[in-house]
Amino acid sequence: MRRTSRAGALVATLMAVAGCTVTRPIPRPRTAEQFQALVGEGTSITLLPTQPGAVRSRVSLSLAAEAVPAAPGPRGPSIDPSNLRGYETKRRAAGALEGLGFGILGGFLAGALVGAASGDDGPCHNDDGGCVMFSSGDKALGLGLIGAIPGALIGALIGVCMGQTDRYLFTDEPARP
Numbered sequence: 084m085r086r087t088s089r090a091g092a093l094v095a096t097l098m099a100v101a102g103c104t105v106t107r108p109i110p111r112p113r114t115a116e117q118f119q120a121l122v123g124e125g126t127s128i129t130l131l132p133t134q135p136g137a138v139r140s141r142v143s144l145s146l147a148a149e150a151v152p153a154a155p156g157p158r159g160p161s162i163d164p165s166n167l168r169g170y171e172t173k174r175r176a177a178g179a180l181e182g183l184g185f186g187i188l189g190g191f192l193a194g195a196l197v198g199a200a201s202g203d204d205g206p207c208h209n210d211d212g213g214c215v216m217f218s219s220g221d222k223a224l225g226l227g228l229i230g231a232i233p234g235a236l237i238g239a240l241i242g243v244c245m246g247q248t249d250r251y252l253f254t255d256e257p258a259r260p
Contacts, residue, residue: 103178104248111253112164122170129171131252169252178246179239186238187231194230198222 112118122128199219207214217225 103245104250106250108254109251111255118164131168131170133168171248171250173246173248175243175246178242182238182242183235186234190230190234191227195223195227198226
């Protein structure tokens with residue numbers, strides 16, 4: 084029983100540490116054109132303002148010019164990167180893969196715990212010799228494999244819904260060659 088509680092604690096720790104957000108520091112772009120080149124055209128982003136109580140705004144990059152106005156330029160307002168702490172993007176496919184992995188792991192461990200807890204089969208009382216008996220290890224493996232299937236489906240579904248967040252925070256260090 085000690086082994087199963089250790090495995091559960093290990094899985095809980097791995098899930099808490101892995102998370103679904105990756106933070107990357109990047110050099111702060113100096114102009115709106117550099118910011119748009121950095122993010123890419125048509126990308127849906129969430130702008131992270133520098134003010135502590137400011138509202139985050141999720142916009143498409145083509146609409147980002149209206150979201151964080153600076154001095155009006157020849158094409159209307161543009162993004163002032165000095166007013167931003169960074170930006171975030173969501174990746175649904177990467178979230179689905181993470182969810183798939185965590186779902187397989189969680190489903191397998193849940194099934195293995197049930198199989199191990201059920202114990203060995205009792206002695207066979209059939210005189211014909213037609214008994215099929217399983218040890219608790221056999222049950223743990225079998226139920227673990229069976230539990231991995233719904234775990235994979237549920238994990239992938241949750242991963243697609245939540246997505247993986249890539250957070251890019253601006254640093255004031257110059258870009259390294």
